[in-house]
Amino acid sequence: MAEVKTGSRTGPDQEDPAWSSGAEPFKIKVVEPIHRTSRAERERLIEKAGYNLFSLRSESVYIDLLTDSGTAAMSDSQWARLMLGDEAYAGSRSFYRLKDAVANVMGFPLVIPTHQGRAAENVLFTTMVNPGDVVPNNMHFDTTQAHVEHRGAEARNLVRPEAYDPVADVPFKGDIDLDSLEATLAGKKTRAGPKTGASPKTGVGSTGESIPLVLITVTCNSGGGQPVSMANLREAAGICRRHKVPLFLDAARFAENAYFIKIREPGFAGKPIREIVREMFSYVDGCTMSGKKDGLVNMGGFIALRSRALYERATVWAVLFEGFPTYGGLAGRDMEAMAQGLEEVVDEDYLAYRVGHVAYLGRRLKEAGVPIIEPVGGHAVYLDALRFLPGLPRERFPAQALAVELYVEGGVRGVEIGAVLAGRDPRTRENRFPELEMVRLAIPRRVYTRQHLDVVAETCRGVLARRETIGGLAFKKEPPVLRHFTATFKRI
Amino acid sequence: MIEPIKMTTRPGRQAEIERAGFNTFLLDSDKVYIDLLTDSGTSAMSDNQWAGMMLGDEAYAGSKNWHHLWDAVAEIYGFKYMCPTHQGRGAEHLISQILIRPGDYVPGNMYFTTTREHQERAGGTFVDIVIDIAHDAQAEHPFKGNVDLGKLEALIKKVGPDKIPYVSVAVTVNMAGGQPVSMANLRAVRELCDRYLRSDGQPIRILFDATRCVENAYFIQRREDGYKDKSLRVILREMMSYGDGCTMSGKKDNLVNIGGFAATNEKDVYDKLTQLVVVFEGMPTYGGLAGRDMEAMARGIYEMVDDDYMAFRIGQVQYLGQQLIDAGVPIVRPVGGHAVFLDARAFLDHVPQSEYPAQALAAALYLDSGVRGMERGNVSAGRGKDGKEHFPKLEMVRLTIPRRVYTDSHMDVVADSVIDLYERRKSISGFKMIYEPPQLRFFTARFEPVRREGFWGPGGRHS
Numbered sequence: 001m002a003e004v005k006t007g008s009r010t011g012p013d014q015e016d017p018a019w020s021s022g023a024e025p026f027k028i029k030v031v032e033p034i035h036r037t038s039r040a041e042r043e044r045l046i047e048k049a050g051y052n053l054f055s056l057r058s059e060s061v062y063i064d065l066l067t068d069s070g071t072a073a074m075s076d077s078q079w080a081r082l083m084l085g086d087e088a089y090a091g092s093r094s095f096y097r098l099k100d101a102v103a104n105v106m107g108f109p110l111v112i113p114t115h116q117g118r119a120a121e122n123v124l125f126t127t128m129v130n131p132g133d134v135v136p137n138n139m140h141f142d143t144t145q146a147h148v149e150h151r152g153a154e155a156r157n158l159v160r161p162e163a164y165d166p167v168a169d170v171p172f173k174g175d176i177d178l179d180s181l182e183a184t185l186a187g188k189k190t191r192a193g194p195k196t197g198a199s200p201k202t203g204v205g206s207t208g209e210s211i212p213l214v215l216i217t218v219t220c221n222s223g224g225g226q227p228v229s230m231a232n233l234r235e236a237a238g239i240c241r242r243h244k245v246p247l248f249l250d251a252a253r254f255a256e257n258a259y260f261i262k263i264r265e266p267g268f269a270g271k272p273i274r275e276i277v278r279e280m281f282s283y284v285d286g287c288t289m290s291g292k293k294d295g296l297v298n299m300g301g302f303i304a305l306r307s308r309a310l311y312e313r314a315t316v317w318a319v320l321f322e323g324f325p326t327y328g329g330l331a332g333r334d335m336e337a338m339a340q341g342l343e344e345v346v347d348e349d350y351l352a353y354r355v356g357h358v359a360y361l362g363r364r365l366k367e368a369g370v371p372i373i374e375p376v377g378g379h380a381v382y383l384d385a386l387r388f389l390p391g392l393p394r395e396r397f398p399a400q401a402l403a404v405e406l407y408v409e410g411g412v413r414g415v416e417i418g419a420v421l422a423g424r425d426p427r428t429r430e431n432r433f434p435e436l437e438m439v440r441l442a443i444p445r446r447v448y449t450r451q452h453l454d455v456v457a458e459t460c461r462g463v464l465a466r467r468e469t470i471g472g473l474a475f476k477k478e479p480p481v482l483r484h485f486t487a488t489f490k491r492i
Numbered sequence: 493m494i495e496p497i498k499m500t501t502r503p504g505r506q507a508e509i510e511r512a513g514f515n516t517f518l519l520d521s522d523k524v525y526i527d528l529l530t531d532s533g534t535s536a537m538s539d540n541q542w543a544g545m546m547l548g549d550e551a552y553a554g555s556k557n558w559h560h561l562w563d564a565v566a567e568i569y570g571f572k573y574m575c576p577t578h579q580g581r582g583a584e585h586l587i588s589q590i591l592i593r594p595g596d597y598v599p600g601n602m603y604f605t606t607t608r609e610h611q612e613r614a615g616g617t618f619v620d621i622v623i624d625i626a627h628d629a630q631a632e633h634p635f636k637g638n639v640d641l642g643k644l645e646a647l648i649k650k651v652g653p654d655k656i657p658y659v660s661v662a663v664t665v666n667m668a669g670g671q672p673v674s675m676a677n678l679r680a681v682r683e684l685c686d687r688y689l690r691s692d693g694q695p696i697r698i699l700f701d702a703t704r705c706v707e708n709a710y711f712i713q714r715r716e717d718g719y720k721d722k723s724l725r726v727i728l729r730e731m732m733s734y735g736d737g738c739t740m741s742g743k744k745d746n747l748v749n750i751g752g753f754a755a756t757n758e759k760d761v762y763d764k765l766t767q768l769v770v771v772f773e774g775m776p777t778y779g780g781l782a783g784r785d786m787e788a789m790a791r792g793i794y795e796m797v798d799d800d801y802m803a804f805r806i807g808q809v810q811y812l813g814q815q816l817i818d819a820g821v822p823i824v825r826p827v828g829g830h831a832v833f834l835d836a837r838a839f840l841d842h843v844p845q846s847e848y849p850a851q852a853l854a855a856a857l858y859l860d861s862g863v864r865g866m867e868r869g870n871v872s873a874g875r876g877k878d879g880k881e882h883f884p885k886l887e888m889v890r891l892t893i894p895r896r897v898y899t900d901s902h903m904d905v906v907a908d909s910v911i912d913l914y915e916r917r918k919s920i921s922g923f924k925m926i927y928e929p930p931q932l933r934f935f936t937a938r939f940e941p942v943r944r945e946g947f948w949g950p951g952g953r954h955s
Contacts (some may be wrong), residue, residue: 013680029929030546053553054553054554055553055554056554057554057556057559058549058554058555058556059549059553061528061554062553066551066553068553068783069552070552070778071550071551074773082545083493084520085749086521087533087534087749088521088527088529088534089529089532089533089534090516090517090518090519090529091517091518091519091520091521091523091524092521093520093521093522096520114778115578115579115582115750115773115780115781116774117773118771118772118773119578119773119780120770122771122772136643143770143771146770146771149773160859165564207731223605239884290920297783298548298550298782298783298784299780299781299782310955312929316931316932318579318608319932319935320585320609320610320613321581321582321585321772322578322581322815323579323581324935325935329578329579329780330578330750331533331749331750332749332869333749334750334782392820397636408804412503412695440849480940481767482767482770483768484765485775485776
């Protein structure tokens with residue numbers, strides 16, 4: 001790889017991952033055929049699906065950018081290890097291989113496998129979080145927030161303010177705001193003395209908030225896959241240590257984050273990714289992990305920890321929700337594949353390809369004049385629907401309309417992250433209109449080629465050229481909860 | 493395709509069982525010769541299932557494997573709606589959270605550990621309604637898992653239909669030794685529940701724990717009048733027709749290594765499932781499973797109702813059981829569908845229950861031949877709120893037979909070892925517990941023989 005500049009500028013015009021990598025560091029070994037449908041067919045299919053992309057059968061989709069979660073192509077080594085799964089309930093060899101991989105890559109001695117990332121959150125939060133608690137995070141992902149709230153606690157986002165600005169070009173837009181973190185922790189409940197008889201966990205008997213842990217999500221998914229800097233992690237860890245609050249990473253995209261540190265943060269250009277990853281994890285007490293992202297698997301997750309006491313408390317819940325602690329709701333073969341995936345994901349050539357691949361789509365879109373969220377993050381490109389369809393009122397759901405048009409135009413499936421997803425205010429029953437109205441194009445790992453991304457870019461350009469004709473959507477049937485999954489619409 | 497296993501040596505096993513604190517859960521699997529710890533998730537999949545693994549459609553939404561699974565559940569079980577989960581306890585968790593309100597009662601034909609835990613966490617109280625004879629290890633009864641209709645009706649009259657979110661019927665009953673429920677009994681439970689309407693006008697709901705439902709169907713085919721000429725497919729559909737839904741661990745009868753689902757005929761229950769599954773499992777169209785695992789489970793559902801397969805499956809369990817019965821070894825009678833349960837109290841009648849005879853027997857069996865069973869007795873039952881041990885009536889070692897994995901020759905090795913141990917049973921010492929974890933102690937507790945020299949005894953035939 002060419003030497004990269006390590007300054008604060010990250011735009012595609014300077015050190016540009018989109019062009020810095022060569023061809024993919026892999027070749028294709030097994031294929032899954034996909035079908036290109038005609039525009040007339042797609043018009044019919046999307047009408048039948050009620051203009052909701054979630055309701056499309058996957059075989060009706062040409063290029064599926066709905067999510068990067070669980071959609072990775074595994075390597076031949078991973079498939080080989082699928083055949084080596086030890087399905088023993090207790091003491092499976094495959095568990096020990098996963099444990100070794102987590103120790104080797106992340107540096108944690110203890111691991112509890114779970115069927116995927118949200119299950120790790122469920123087990124960890126049931127163990128640590130109590131009603132009335134506050135859990136700070138740079139930005140909670142939606143399932144993380146749901147689990148915190150399910151425990152009766154408050155999920156509080158403390159990301160730096162630029163994260164909410166679609167065009168602010170900041171290298172580490174996912175950083176947690178250190179002043180806010182300090183202020184939040186300074187105001188927490190102090191541990192009650194033994195005289196009050198209060199449990200130290202809840203700290204009853206003093207004022208302020210109870211904070212069982214602080215989370216930092218790397219990369220910051222809800223902010224567009226934006227990375228967190230090493231300096232930010234280090235300082236956040238210092239603050240947490242001073243206030244005696246454990247710090248955890250939501251580590252789903254830890255390797256992509258490490259790569260951004262390498263190419264953007266002063267002092268890291270010459271360091272191997274494995275060292276950067278180990279340093280990131282050295283600042284925290286543990287992590288939750290969705291293996292479906294940087295574990296390069298279709299199913300799997302885990303909790304990794306240093307504290308044996310916490311491990312033992314968490315295994316009780318793991319048994320109830322997931323499975324015995326040596327399989328945690330996964331087949332032995334899936335633990336094998338994840339162990340192998342963790343070793344593959346910290347390969348520098350792979351990460352250069354991965355981040356470069358996503359940046360490539362971003363660059364093609366910018367060249368075509370398509371408005372996107374900048375800088376481009378690690379796993380997806382986000383179209384800015386408000387700038388894409390400036391004339392369309394928010395009540396006509398511009399991002400949903402744009403996502404539908406991308407499907408009609410080129411068979412590309414993205415996902416709306418805007419007013420449809422945000423739902424209605426529970427009190428007023430009015431639609432909530434979030435600051436950003438976006439279509440996310442998430443790129444599965446090692447699945448599509450640049451030709452596929454060219455089709456995506458062409459598709460976006462095609463829609464842009466006829467954007468005046470797009471009239472938006474209105475609800476035909478609106479379910480009361482989680483409406484984005486099953487709602488139907490009509491075109492205006 | 494085969495997976496090599498290692499023939500272990502007696503000195504090696506002695507070192508391993510000591511290292512594991514005489515707890516078979518703490519043995520590493522590569523130190524085990526024949527692993528009968530569980531039948532859950534340990535099946536050998538078929539070539540057809542492995543071919544399906546290559547056809548996994550890992551799309552988050554609208555995966556074709558989900559459609560295949562939906563169709564398989566509709567066709568073979570007959571339920572209208574299906575929501576996948578990562579395994580059976582995931583489905584139990586969702587169903588308990590959706591249906592049980594604090595103060596409710598959940599009647600069931602014997603408890604199962606994780607099931608009861610989820611019911612209690614949701615605020616319900618489990619009420620045992622299995623027939624009394626199920627608690628007697630040696631008593632013969634063709635359908636020892638049957639619901640006691642009198643017990644069920646008494647509960648309904650006492651608390652009223654509105655306090656019973658559902659009757660939980662396990663087919664077969666695991667904790668009773670894999671004992672089946674008869675079709676006549678299922679029909680009678682349905683009729684009873686139909687007579688008591690809730691205030692919304694609906695009869696009391698019946699949900700199956702359908703984990704080993706086809707093994708149950710096989711016993712109906714063999715033992716119940718009028719069913720010997722009916723296929724397992726037909727019998728299973730009739731069984732399921734008496735319920736309103738089920739939870740399923742695909743890791744047993746569905747012949748997969750991971751997977752489960754909840755099924756229902758009620759639209760509003762399904763709607764709630766789709767909302768809650770997103771929080772704990774995954775999107776309703778994958779529920780915490782890879783696409784390939786849904787495909788393998790869909791294919792396993794068609795394979796499990798093959799009459800020849802099931803005759804082989806139950807036949808193998810009976811084959812092991814019959815050898816032990818012929819040799820006079822005390823086991824739970826009749827032999828159930830998925831396991832042979834050694835009656836450890838009768839086996840080691842010189843060891844008081846406070847010295848954990850089932851734990852000692854499981855350790856001695858491993859030491860003798862490298863066979864791993866599971867303690868299901870005083871250690872598993874744990875302690876009550878008063879801190880005292882439960883001393884359950886059934887003190888057993890479960891020898892669970894994985895599906896399609898071991899041959900009858902493996903069963904011979906197991907039988908020889910058990911019979912050999914029985915002949916020199918007096919040399920086996922009881923245990924004392926030297927480490928006791930606060931919860932679910934059977935997983936990680938550590939032990940020592942009360943008489944160390946006696947425990948090692950003379951070498952077994954496989955040494």
